[in-house]
Amino acid sequence: xxxxxxxxxxxxxxxxxxxxxxxxxxxxxxxxxxxxxxxxxxxxxxxxxxxxxxxxxxxxxxxxxxxxxxxxxxxxxxxxxxxxxxxxxxxxxxxxxxxxxxxxxxxxxxxxxxxxxxxxxxxxxxxxxxxxxxxxxxxxxxxxxxxxxxxxxxxxxxxxxxxxxxxxxxxxxxxxxxxxxxxxxxxxxxxxxxxxxxxxxxxxxxxxxxxxxxxxxxxxxxxxxxxxxxxxxxxxxxxxxxxxxxxxxxxxxxxxxx
Amino acid sequence: xxxxxxxxxxxxxxxxxxxxxxxxxxxxxxxxxxxxxxxxxxxxxxxxxxxxxxxxxxxxxxxxxxxxxxxxxxxxxxxxxxxxxxxxxxxxxxxxxxxxxxxxxxxxxxxxxxxxxxxxxxxxxxxxxxxxxxxxxxxxxxxxxxxxxxxxxxxxxxxxxxxxxxxxxxxxxxxxxxxxxxxxxxxxxxxxxxxxxxxxxxxxxxxxxxxxxxxxxxxxxxxxxxxxxxxxxxxxxxxxxxxxxxxxxxxxxxxxxxxxxxxxxxxxxxxxxxxxxxxxxxxxxxxxxxxxxxxxxxxxxxxxxxxxxxxxxxxxxxxxxxxxxxxxxxxxxxxxxxxxxxxxxxxxx
Numbered sequence: 090x091x092x093x094x095x096x097x098x099x100x101x102x103x104x105x106x107x108x109x110x111x112x113x114x115x116x117x118x119x120x121x122x123x124x125x126x127x128x129x130x131x132x133x134x135x136x137x138x139x140x141x142x143x144x145x146x147x148x149x150x151x152x153x154x155x156x157x158x159x160x161x162x163x164x165x166x167x168x169x170x171x172x173x174x175x176x177x178x179x180x181x182x183x184x185x186x187x188x189x190x191x192x193x194x195x196x197x198x199x200x201x202x203x204x205x206x207x208x209x210x211x212x213x214x215x216x217x218x219x220x221x222x223x224x225x226x227x228x229x230x231x232x233x234x235x236x237x238x239x240x241x242x243x244x245x246x247x248x249x250x251x252x253x254x255x256x257x258x259x260x261x262x263x264x265x266x267x268x269x270x271x272x273x274x275x276x277x278x279x280x281x282x283x284x285x286x287x288x289x290x291x292x293x294x295x296x297x298x299x300x301x302x303x304x305x306x307x308x309x310x311x312x313x314x315x316x317x318x319x320x321x322x323x324x325x326x327x328x329x330x331x332x333x334x335x336x337x338x339x340x341x342x343x344x345x346x347x
Numbered sequence: 348x349x350x351x352x353x354x355x356x357x358x359x360x361x362x363x364x365x366x367x368x369x370x371x372x373x374x375x376x377x378x379x380x381x382x383x384x385x386x387x388x389x390x391x392x393x394x395x396x397x398x399x400x401x402x403x404x405x406x407x408x409x410x411x412x413x414x415x416x417x418x419x420x421x422x423x424x425x426x427x428x429x430x431x432x433x434x435x436x437x438x439x440x441x442x443x444x445x446x447x448x449x450x451x452x453x454x455x456x457x458x459x460x461x462x463x464x465x466x467x468x469x470x471x472x473x474x475x476x477x478x479x480x481x482x483x484x485x486x487x488x489x490x491x492x493x494x495x496x497x498x499x500x501x502x503x504x505x506x507x508x509x510x511x512x513x514x515x516x517x518x519x520x521x522x523x524x525x526x527x528x529x530x531x532x533x534x535x536x537x538x539x540x541x542x543x544x545x546x547x548x549x550x551x552x553x554x555x556x557x558x559x560x561x562x563x564x565x566x567x568x569x570x571x572x573x574x575x576x577x578x579x580x581x582x583x584x585x586x587x588x589x590x591x592x593x594x595x596x597x598x599x600x601x602x603x604x605x606x607x608x609x610x611x612x613x614x615x616x617x618x619x620x621x622x623x624x625x626x627x628x629x630x631x632x633x634x635x636x637x638x639x640x641x642x643x644x645x646x647x648x649x650x651x652x653x654x655x656x657x658x659x660x661x662x663x664x665x666x667x668x669x670x671x672x673x674x675x676x677x678x679x680x681x682x683x684x685x686x687x688x689x690x691x692x693x694x695x696x
Binding site: 186191 | 428453454458460466478481482483
C-alpha cells in the first residue's frame with residue numbers, strides 16, 4: 090500500500106517535476122553560454138565590490154557571477170518554492186480538495202500515507218536537482234567552465250537538502266493542521282526570513298547569527314568549491330527528521346478535514 | 348429495467364459468493380452487530396454536532412440514517428471511519444473497535460462520502476485501479492461488471508465527468524471488494540431514476556448476501572424503498588429508530604385539492620387527522636396523518652376536479668414524532684419545544 094501511494098503521488102507530480110527540472114537545466118545551460126561571452130566584464134564588475142557584497146550576490150563562486158546567481162539565488166529559490174508548495178499540499182491538500190475522504194477510508198494508516206507522500210516529494214526534488222545538475226554539467230563541459238561534475242553534484246545535494254528541510258516543515262504544518270495555506274505560509278515565511286538573515290547578517294558583520302538560518306547550511310560551506318559538508322547536511326537531516334516526526338505525531342491526533 | 352441491465356444484474360448475482368474478506372470466512376461474522384455505537388458525542392468547540400448517540404445495526408440489514416442537512420449524519424459516519432475522533436463514547440464496526448482496529452475495519456467496509464471528490468487528472472479506470480491496488484483484494488472482472496451495470500464511462504478524466512458519472516465511480520470503488528459493510532453517505536447524488544433503481548437492486552443483493560448497508564440520506568423517499576429500519580437524527584440527537592413501515596404510518600402526508608368552485612375556508616375544521624389546511628379559493632392543501640378516508644369524505648362534499656398526493660417531508664415526520672404520545676425518551680425535550688406548534692390549524696392564504 091505504501092508503494093501504491095508512492096507510485097500514485099509520483100505520477101501525479103511527474104509533470105511539474107519534469108517541467109521545473111527541465112526549465113532549470115535549460116536556463117542553466119543558456120546562462121553559462123551567456124556568461125562565457127560576458128565573463129570578463131562581470132568579473133571586473135564584481136571585483137570592484139566589497140567582499141561581503143560580492144559574496145551576497147554570488148560573484149565569488151567558482152565559474153563566476155552567473156554560476157553564483159544560479160546556485161545562490163535562482164535554483165535554491167525554485168527548489169525551495171516547489172518543495173514548500175508541494176509539501177504543503179501533500180497531505181493537507183487532499184483534505185482541502187476533499188479526496189482525503191475516500192483515501193482515508195482505504196486500508197492504509199495516516200502515517201503510512203504521510204510517509205509515502207514524503208518519499209514521493211523526496212524523489213521529486215531529487216529528479217529536479219538531477220536534471221539541474223545534468224544541465225549544469227553539460228554546460229560546464231561545453232563552455233569549458235572550471236566547474237566539475239563532482240562539485241556540481243555537491244552543490245546540488247546541498248540545495249536538495251535545503252528544499253527538503255522547508256518542504257518537511259510545510260508537510261508537517263499541513264499534516265498537523267489540515268490547512269495547506271497555513272502550511273505554505275509558515276514554511277514560506279520561514280524561508281524568506283531565514284534567507285534574508287543568512288544573506289544580510291554577514292554584511293553587518295554578524296556571521297555567527299547567520300548560522301541560525303538553514304540557508305547557511307546550503308551555501309555557507311561553499312560546496313561548489315569544497316564539496317559536500319556532512320555536518321551541514323546533518324543539520325538539514327535533523328530539521329527534516331524533527332519536522333517529519335512532529336507531523337507523524339500530530340496527524341494521528343486530530344480530526345481529518347474534507 | 349432494461350434487458351441489458353437485467354442481464355448485468357443476473358451476471359453480478361452469480362458472483363455474490365463470499366470473498367476471502369467476506370462474511371462467510373470472517374472470524375467474527377456471526378454474533379456481533381455490524382455497527383454498535385454507545386454514547387457517541389462529537390463537540391466542535393461550543394457546537395455539539397453529535398450528542399450521546401446510541402445505535403445498534405444488525406448484520407444483513409439495510410439501515411437508513413435520515414436527517415436534514417447539518418443534523419450530524421456525516422459527522423457520525425466520519426467517526427465510524429476514524430476520520431473524526433469522538434469527544435466521548437465509543438463505536439464498534441463488525442465487532443472491531445473504531446480507533447485501534449480501524450485499519451482492519453477499513454479493509455472490510457466500503458464507503459462513499461457525501462460530497463465525493465476524486466482526482467481530477469485521473470480517468471475513471473485509473474481512479475479505480477488506484478483504489479483497487481490500495482485494497483489488494485479486488486476482482487477486476489467484478490469492477491468491470493459493476494461499471495457495465497451502472498453504465499459508467501471509465502475512459503474519461505474525472506474532471507470531465509458529470510456529477511452522476513463521478514458518483515458511479517465512487518459507488519464502484521465502494522462495492523468493488525464486496526465489503527461486509529457498506530457505509531454510503533447520500534449515495535444517490537446525481538443518479539438518474541434508472542440508475543437509482545439499479546443501485547437499489549444492488550443494495551438488496553448486498554442484503555440478500557448477508558452483508559449490511561448503512562445508508563445515510565436527507566430524503567425519506569431515497570431510503571424507504573430499500574431500508575428495513577431507519578434512524579432519524581436531528582440536531583445531533585438520534586430522535587428515533589423505527590421500522591420503515593411504522594415510520595410511514597406515523598408520517599404526515601399531504602393532499603392538494605382543486606375544486607370546481609371556491610370552498611369554505613373552514614371545510615376541514617374538526618376533520619380527524621388533519622394537521623393543517625391551507626385554503627385559497629378553489630385550491631386546498633391538506634396535511635394529515637392516519638387514515639385518508641375522513642379527509643376525502645370532507646372534500647367530496649364539493650366537486651373535486653383534481654387531486655394530487657405529495658410525499659411527507661422529513662421535517663413533518665419529525666414533527667409527527669414530536670407530537671406522538673408514545674415517542675421514545677430522547678424526544679422529550681423536542682416535544683416540549685414543539686408543544687406550542689399549531690395542531691389541526693387553519694391557514695388562509
